[in-house]
Each structure stands twice: as structure tokens, then as C-alpha cells.
Amino acid sequence: MKELANALRDLNEDKVHELVDAKLAEKVSPIDIINECNEGIMAVGELFASEKYFLTELMFSGEIMQSVMAKLEPLIAIKSAEGQIVGTVVIGTVAGDIHDIGKNIVINLLRSHRFKVIDLGVDVPTEKFVDMVRTSGTKILGLSALLNTTYPEMKKVIDAIETAGLRDQVKIIIGGTVTSENVRDFTGADAFANDAITGINYCKSVYESFSK
Ligand code: B12
Structure with a gap:
């Protein structure tokens, strides 16, 4: 090191x-x-x-x-460029988890890439994610989690978005050191990222695909 x-x-x-x-x-x-x-x-x-x-x-x-x-x-x-907002991202650390250093880095980078970010904070209850997806009309929801014990929480949020009839309008990316392809599959998320840059690139690609 x-x-x-x-x-x-x-x-x-x-x-x-x-x-x-x-x-x-x-x-x-x-x-x-x-x-x-x-x-x-x-x-x-x-x-x-x-x-x-x-x-x-x-x-x-x-x-x-x-x-x-x-x-x-x-x-x-x-470095954040002036000009039009690329799109909105709603993000938060799931219930039971208070780690936020990585999430805050992602938020900072998203803002510097001209995204509007709605930060729900840490230990966020499922209903708050669902309400914000509904009211903000965001096309991207980011869930952060650093504890193995919070995999089921991420799944719970994604299932609740589905039950609320919102799943088709939003892409969901999970992030944090514990996330992997297996966790993505288990939770039903669209993507995962263990680092901020992968996450930012994913968000860009989602909004680019909508503007085509
Ligand atoms: C600092 C720290 C804490 C601090 C957190 C302070 C804070 N404000 O965040 C405190 C002391 C509070 C803490 C508490 C605990 N911690 Co802790 N903590 C850490 C530590 C050392 C560093 C985490 C960190 O900030 N990393 C730096 C950031 C930059 O990295 P990151 O979070 O991974 O984020 C990057 C990516 O993952 C990604 N990313 C993150 N989120 C998102 C979201 C999206 C949408 C996207 C796209 C990308 C993305 O981008 C980020 C930037 O590149 C880790 C060690 C580790 N290996 O992770 C343990 C660790 C996560 N903690 C652990 C544990 C066990 C705990 C406690 C249970 C300890 C206890 N006995 O109380 C509590 C849990 C409290 C709770 N309910 O959440 C374990 C978890 C084990 C596991 N896998 O389940 C770890 C892995 C330590 C270990 N090896 O045992 N912790």
C-alpha cells in the first residue's frame, strides 16, 4: 500500500x-x-x-x-459544468445501515456531472424510497448498503417499487462494497456498482437511452 x-x-x-x-x-x-x-x-x-x-x-x-x-x-x-441538468437520481442508504461516506462520494460526483440528486440520507425506510420515486418521477433509484444483513432490505425496497406499479419507470442500481452480480440478481436490481465511476457511467447511459 x-x-x-x-x-x-x-x-x-x-x-x-x-x-x-x-x-x-x-x-x-x-x-x-x-x-x-x-x-x-x-x-x-x-x-x-x-x-x-x-x-x-x-x-x-x-x-x-x-x-x-x-x-x-x-x-x-x-469541475461541475454549467448548463442543462442531465436527469434526476434519488439515492439513499437502506434501513438498518448508516454507512454514508461512499454514498456521499457518489452524490458529489453525480452533481459534478450535472445530475440533480435527491439524497434521502441513511437508514431510509422502504416507504420513503417508494414515495420519492413516485413524486419525483426519477428514472434512477440508487440504493447504498455496506452490510451483508441489508441485502434483504434492498430486495424489500425493489419489491415495494414493483407492488406500487412504479418498476417500469425506474432503473435501480445498488452500490456498496457488499454488492455483486449475485446480490443484484437476488434483489432484482438492474445494475450494481462497487465504485462511484461505474455508478455514474450507468446513470449517464440510462438518461442517454431515454433521450434517443
Ligand atoms: C467507516 C466504517 C464505519 C463507520 C461509518 C461512518 C459513515 N458515516 O459512513 C461506522 C463506525 C459508523 C461503522 C459502523 C458499523 N460498521 Co462499518 N465500516 C466502515 C469501513 C471501515 C469503511 C466504509 C467506507 O466508508 N468506505 C469508503 C467508501 C468510499 O467506500 P464504499 O462505502 O464502499 O463506497 C464506494 C462504493 O462501494 C460505491 N458505492 C457506495 N454506495 C453506493 C451507492 C450507489 C447507488 C452506487 C452506484 C455506488 C455506491 O461508491 C463508493 C465510492 O467509490 C468499512 C470497511 C469496508 N471494507 O467497507 C466497515 C464495514 C462496512 N463495517 C462493518 C460493520 C460490521 C459495522 C458495524 C455493524 C460495526 C458494529 N459492530 O457496530 C456498524 C454498523 C452500523 C450500521 N447500522 O450501519 C463491516 C460490514 C461487514 C459486512 N459485510 O456485513 C465492514 C465491511 C468492516 C469489516 N470488514 O468487518 N462502520
Whole structure:
């Protein structure tokens, strides 16, 4: 792992910021910086899983990552092109799950690609997703989940959209480290993404297909 990833894994907040600042000064792109931080935070996850780190460390890693994002987000937003909105995306983290760092990165990037994003937040009940799909008329719903235990929640939301008669008007993409082709199949989603760029490309392709 690289120095920045190591510093995040070791929860050395000062070092993390020092390295982020140095990279920004060298004109390294915010996305590359986020990717390197992700490597570090994944390592924190592994240390937590193997009981070398505990909840306090997990929380601290989240705080460091959020402070890095506070620095990088405005730089991503600056790139946002002026002009017509590409389309709307409704997004939220499903019930039972409060992870939102990855979701917020996706939102930021979508906005910088001129999407209007309706962020429902974390631990979002099924009915809220259904209501927002209905009232916003969005063509894309994004569900974020980082816990294995929340696969059934994603399925519950998608089933509820179907029951409400809205399934034909909306494409559903699930995202988060736990998602895979198997989870997509289980939940009945249209697509999955383990990274923000794949998600953004999918959203673009959906709205492009509608404008043809
Ligand atoms: C930081 C962290 C926390 C923080 C979260 C802070 C916050 N505001 O989000 C806190 C401390 C709160 C936390 C709590 C818990 N956590 Co936690 N956490 C993590 C950790 C270390 C990093 C997650 C993260 O932010 N990653 C960085 C971001 C950028 O990556 P990302 O979320 O994957 O997002 C990217 C993609 O997935 C994708 N994406 C994400 N969402 C979406 C949505 C769409 C629509 C699209 C297109 C793409 C997309 O794009 C993003 C950018 O590239 C992970 C480790 C890991 N391997 O993921 C564990 C991890 C997710 N946590 C775990 C656990 C067990 C917990 C707790 C149950 C611990 C406990 N005993 O209490 C609680 C659960 C609380 C709850 N009810 O949700 C486990 C989950 C195991 C599992 N697979 O089920 C992990 C994997 C750690 C581990 N290895 O054991 N956690």
C-alpha cells in the first residue's frame, strides 16, 4: 500500500492531511486521492474483521475519511459544468445501515456531472424510497448498503417499487462494497456498482437511452 493508504490504516490523521495537501499541491486528482484513501479504509475494515481494531477505531477511520472528503468535495464540485441538468437520481442508504461516506462520494460526483440528486440520507425506510420515486418521477433509484444483513432490505425496497406499479419507470442500481452480480440478481436490481465511476457511467447511459 502507498503512504497515504498506510497513514489512514494507521489512523494517523495529521499525516493523512499532510499527504493529501501534498498531493493536491502536486495536482493529483481528487478521485485518485479518494481511491488511495479507500485502500486505507478497506485495510481498517480488515483489521476490524480480524479483531485487531474495534468500534472506536472504525469510527475514527470514518471521521478521518469524512474530514478528507470535506477538503476534496469542493474541488470536485468546482469541475461541475454549467448548463442543462442531465436527469434526476434519488439515492439513499437502506434501513438498518448508516454507512454514508461512499454514498456521499457518489452524490458529489453525480452533481459534478450535472445530475440533480435527491439524497434521502441513511437508514431510509422502504416507504420513503417508494414515495420519492413516485413524486419525483426519477428514472434512477440508487440504493447504498455496506452490510451483508441489508441485502434483504434492498430486495424489500425493489419489491415495494414493483407492488406500487412504479418498476417500469425506474432503473435501480445498488452500490456498496457488499454488492455483486449475485446480490443484484437476488434483489432484482438492474445494475450494481462497487465504485462511484461505474455508478455514474450507468446513470449517464440510462438518461442517454431515454433521450434517443
Ligand atoms: C467507516 C466504517 C464505519 C463507520 C461509518 C461512518 C459513515 N458515516 O459512513 C461506522 C463506525 C459508523 C461503522 C459502523 C458499523 N460498521 Co462499518 N465500516 C466502515 C469501513 C471501515 C469503511 C466504509 C467506507 O466508508 N468506505 C469508503 C467508501 C468510499 O467506500 P464504499 O462505502 O464502499 O463506497 C464506494 C462504493 O462501494 C460505491 N458505492 C457506495 N454506495 C453506493 C451507492 C450507489 C447507488 C452506487 C452506484 C455506488 C455506491 O461508491 C463508493 C465510492 O467509490 C468499512 C470497511 C469496508 N471494507 O467497507 C466497515 C464495514 C462496512 N463495517 C462493518 C460493520 C460490521 C459495522 C458495524 C455493524 C460495526 C458494529 N459492530 O457496530 C456498524 C454498523 C452500523 C450500521 N447500522 O450501519 C463491516 C460490514 C461487514 C459486512 N459485510 O456485513 C465492514 C465491511 C468492516 C469489516 N470488514 O468487518 N462502520
